[in-house]
Amino acid sequence: MKTAVNRFNPVQDPPGETARRPISKIGVLPQEQWSPDDPTVLYEVIVPHQVALPGWVEPSMRAVTEGTESTRTTSQTFGSRASAELPVLRAVRRLPPFPRPRERFMVLQQWEGTVVTVSGEEFIAVMRDLTNPSRPDEETTLPIDEVPESDRRLLVSGAVFYWSLGYKETLSGQRERVAALRFRRLPVWTSSDLRDLQRKADEYARLFGRSTPATGS
Amino acid sequence: MPEWRAEIAGATIVLLGHFNPKIFQPSWFDHHGLIRAEEAESAENLVSLPELTTFTTAWLSIQVTPDRFQASTIDPAHFEALRDLVLGTFTLLEHTPFDKMGMNREMHFKVLPEERYVEFGHFLVPKAPWHGVLTDPRTRSVTVQGFQTRGSEQVQLFVKVEPSVRVQFGVFVNTNEHYEFSGEGAGKRLMLALRNHWSEAQASAKRIAEHLLDQPYWS
Amino acid sequence: MPGSSADLHQPPVVDEIEVSLFGPGVGESAVVHLGGGDWIIVDSCVERTTGRPIALRYLEDLGVDVAKAIKLIVVTHWHDDHINGVAAILRAAQSARIACSAALRSEEFYKLIAASERAMMVSPGSAEFSAIFEILTKRAAPGVRPESVGPDWVQANRRLWQRQGSGPCPVDIFSLSPSAASMTLAFREFAQMLPQEGTTKRRLIAQTPNEVAVVLWIEAGDIRILLGADLENTCNPDTGWQAIVTSDARPTGLAHVFKVPHHGSANADHPDVWVTMLVINPHAVLTAFSRGHPLPTAADIERLKGRTPNAYCTTRATRADGGWAPPRRDAAVERTLKEVIRTRKALTGPMGHIRLRARHFTPDSIQVDLFNGAYRL
Numbered sequence: 159m160k161t162a163v164n165r166f167n168p169v170q171d172p173p174g175e176t177a178r179r180p181i182s183k184i185g186v187l188p189q190e191q192w193s194p195d196d197p198t199v200l201y202e203v204i205v206p207h208q209v210a211l212p213g214w215v216e217p218s219m220r221a222v223t224e225g226t227e228s229t230r231t232t233s234q235t236f237g238s239r240a241s242a243e244l245p246v247l248r249a250v251r252r253l254p255p256f257p258r259p260r261e262r263f264m265v266l267q268q269w270e271g272t273v274v275t276v277s278g279e280e281f282i283a284v285m286r287d288l289t290n291p292s293r294p295d296e297e298t299t300l301p302i303d304e305v306p307e308s309d310r311r312l313l314v315s316g317a318v319f320y321w322s323l324g325y326k327e328t329l330s331g332q333r334e335r336v337a338a339l340r341f342r343r344l345p346v347w348t349s350s351d352l353r354d355l356q357r358k359a360d361e362y363a364r365l366f367g368r369s370t371p372a373t374g375s
Numbered sequence: 376m377p378e379w380r381a382e383i384a385g386a387t388i389v390l391l392g393h394f395n396p397k398i399f400q401p402s403w404f405d406h407h408g409l410i411r412a413e414e415a416e417s418a419e420n421l422v423s424l425p426e427l428t429t430f431t432t433a434w435l436s437i438q439v440t441p442d443r444f445q446a447s448t449i450d451p452a453h454f455e456a457l458r459d460l461v462l463g464t465f466t467l468l469e470h471t472p473f474d475k476m477g478m479n480r481e482m483h484f485k486v487l488p489e490e491r492y493v494e495f496g497h498f499l500v501p502k503a504p505w506h507g508v509l510t511d512p513r514t515r516s517v518t519v520q521g522f523q524t525r526g527s528e529q530v531q532l533f534v535k536v537e538p539s540v541r542v543q544f545g546v547f548v549n550t551n552e553h554y555e556f557s558g559e560g561a562g563k564r565l566m567l568a569l570r571n572h573w574s575e576a577q578a579s580a581k582r583i584a585e586h587l588l589d590q591p592y593w594s
Numbered sequence: 595m596p597g598s599s600a601d602l603h604q605p606p607v608v609d610e611i612e613v614s615l616f617g618p619g620v621g622e623s624a625v626v627h628l629g630g631g632d633w634i635i636v637d638s639c640v641e642r643t644t645g646r647p648i649a650l651r652y653l654e655d656l657g658v659d660v661a662k663a664i665k666l667i668v669v670t671h672w673h674d675d676h677i678n679g680v681a682a683i684l685r686a687a688q689s690a691r692i693a694c695s696a697a698l699r700s701e702e703f704y705k706l707i708a709a710s711e712r713a714m715m716v717s718p719g720s721a722e723f724s725a726i727f728e729i730l731t732k733r734a735a736p737g738v739r740p741e742s743v744g745p746d747w748v749q750a751n752r753r754l755w756q757r758q759g760s761g762p763c764p765v766d767i768f769s770l771s772p773s774a775a776s777m778t779l780a781f782r783e784f785a786q787m788l789p790q791e792g793t794t795k796r797r798l799i800a801q802t803p804n805e806v807a808v809v810l811w812i813e814a815g816d817i818r819i820l821l822g823a824d825l826e827n828t829c830n831p832d833t834g835w836q837a838i839v840t841s842d843a844r845p846t847g848l849a850h851v852f853k854v855p856h857h858g859s860a861n862a863d864h865p866d867v868w869v870t871m872l873v874i875n876p877h878a879v880l881t882a883f884s885r886g887h888p889l890p891t892a893a894d895i896e897r898l899k900g901r902t903p904n905a906y907c908t909t910r911a912t913r914a915d916g917g918w919a920p921p922r923r924d925a926a927v928e929r930t931l932k933e934v935i936r937t938r939k940a941l942t943g944p945m946g947h948i949r950l951r952a953r954h955f956t957p958d959s960i961q962v963d964l965f966n967g968a969y970r971l
Binding site (some may be wrong): 165 | 380382383384385407408409410411412413449450451452453455456459460462463466469481482537539540541547549
């Protein structure tokens with residue numbers, strides 16, 4: 159069954175489960191933030207182990223229910239029960255990977271860019287076509303405004319980014335052109351990294367030797 | 376041949392091993408520069424338990440249990456960012472023990488006209504053997520496993536094809552590329568495989584789908 | 595002078611020397627036939643459509659057995675545009691030795707290669723070197739001395755390859771660079787590029803002038819060839835072209851064929867090279883470079899025309915910015931590009947090819963053929 163809120167979800171519902179999808183939730187949200195009919199709860203998560211909710215659980219928290227039965231009304235409220243009376247819950251391993259997406263993206267063209275120079279309000283990058291790798295690389299001048307504020311510190315020579323052009327479509331049917339630029343984010347160099355570099359360099363040196371300028375040998 | 380463009384697409388990286396879900400908070404990823412500060416601050420659906428951490432950002436969905444780490448996106452513009460996030464995470468957490476990895480793609484393609492869409496199902500699973508025991512047999516789901524070469528290795532692939540429940544007259548194709556190593560350094564080897572083979576895996580997923588859809592079952 | 599497509603696939607005869615220079619706008623590769631079916635390859639670039647090195651494709655089209663016929667591969671320096679596809683050539687050319695600048699045989703450079711991998715931001719240059727090292731390590735026979743595993747590490751005034759008895763004529767190949775002083779500068783440059791703890795990971799990009807390129811001097815019969823790589827001038831007389839011109843250890847003689855260094859740029863022009871190392875009106879060949887400030891400039895072209903009437907370039911950009919029109923994409927993409935970007939150019943065009951051949955290794959018989967957009971200056 160295709161529902162409007164699930165229209166962009168790339169994951170298929172297993173056969174027959176849509177009708178039996180449980181509405182239960184993990185009880186970590188304070189009650190004022192959700193209700194059994196809360197449309198903003200986007201997915202159901204069921205803890206895949208036997209768990210006993212700890213005694214410090216807020217009275218307003220609700221329990222996870224078992225299995226795949228539709229259980230709109232079977233969730234229990236923990237009032238002032240002592241921890242010894244908390245039910246042990248068995249669980250079903252099923253973790254839908256995507257929340258109900260509100261938009262979908264159609265990428266028409268994607269490049270991988272390497273920043274060559276940054277100068278004033280613009281930067282120059284060499285762009286490799288990821289959509290059609292047989293096309294020639296391009297040298298492009300882009301305005302710095304295209305770079306999100308939180309990525310500006312990453313804008314240095316040698317930095318790598320992805321630039322994706324296409325459309326975004328919302329559940330309401332609105333379609334807009336988008337150009338999304340995102341710098342590659344990887345951990346900074348750590349001392350462990352640098353030790354690894356030294357180890358690899360030593361390995362190469364053992365295999366291939368080291369030059370000294372005077373002799374070159 | 377028409378150019379096939381997925382109406383809806385998703386990518387997921389799954390790792391199986393031993394994880395501490397509590398680590399994987401949005402703030403942790405932000406602290407290490409793996410996501411933007413704004414993305415961490417606006418993370419939604421945050422669930423944080425010793426047995427489970429899950430949250431979503433504009434483009435990312437993370438779910439971690441003690442034996443499974445899963446990162447997903449439905450934004451093709453962020454497929455590379457997804458790879459980088461997993462690579463960066465387990466470069467930092469280099470001692471985390473895990474030994475299996477799956478690279479998954481989900482794609483939904485519209486196949487028109489309707490007669491072509493119906494014929495595709497019959498092409499994938501010929502119905503002759505079912506006549507006599509079923510009336511109006513239809514293809515519900517097909518999964519095929521096989522191998523492809525990645526570098527110098529043979530990698531196991533699982534390909535599932537079903538009618539799409541999202542796209543009218545749509546075909547859903549899911550590919551799962553499975554890696555498994557044992558012993559010390561298995562995690563490091565899996566991250567090397569992710570780094571080296573991610574682009575090829577993405578291209579391969581698309582090629583597999585296009586190859587099936589381009590078969591001459593319809594004229 | 596312009597060759598026909600039929601001529602393109604005609605291999606040289608056994609006593610015919612050939613120098614073929616390829617270049618599509620970024621990247622270059624020289625393929626040299628030394629007679630007797632012996633070939634060398636100097637630098638590499640790939641065809642965009644196939645991703646394969648043009649040198650391999652050319653030789654295969656000529657019917658050459660690349661596994662046996664390629665004797666030497668020279669990587670003149672580590673910049674991306676000269677090394678793309680070298681590992682594939684080395685894999686195919688199982689009889690070939692590979693030679694690299696000795697300036698790369700340094701802990702600093704090894705760390706840079708390792709850093710590229712570790713940063714997961716591999717550039718073609720570093721990826722090719724990683725692959726070259728891996729191939730050489732696998733090829734090494736068990737128990738062989740470590741010094742024998744690696745490439746031939748080249749520096750100034752060394753013989754790289756020689757053919758004496760067999761073949762139609764004797765051949766000598768010498769390296770004229772890098773000098774010891776250049777190597778010291780290179781080590782310092784590499785050290786400055788090394789990552790520091792706490793800094794962000796980025797791609798390896800060469801920033802400083804090229805002082806460590808391998809310049810080759812080839813003598814085959816009566817013909818002499820000077821392949822200038824990308825070597826540039828510096829203010830230090832112990833480096834760059836000055837060091838070569840003033841060296842008394844280099845081979846004597848005057849070259850008939852000159853691969854003009856660094857795309858004909860003024861930075862790489864040294865008048866004494868033309869006076870003391872080249873015959874009058876040599877055959878000069880060069881590749882174009884379309885990134886950044888394109889080369890050769892109009893002034894470079896005029897200067898080269900003043901030096902020799904026999905100057906040829908592999909490619910001519912179709913636009914004033916030194917590039918080519920980018921391919922058109924989806925209409926929505928084109929609309930966005932028009933709104934957002936300031937400038938844009940494709941960096942490569944057709945793979946131009948200049949071919950020089952001389953029968954019986956006599957300089958007077960040099961024949962020039964131009965293919966796929968190559969032109970005379």
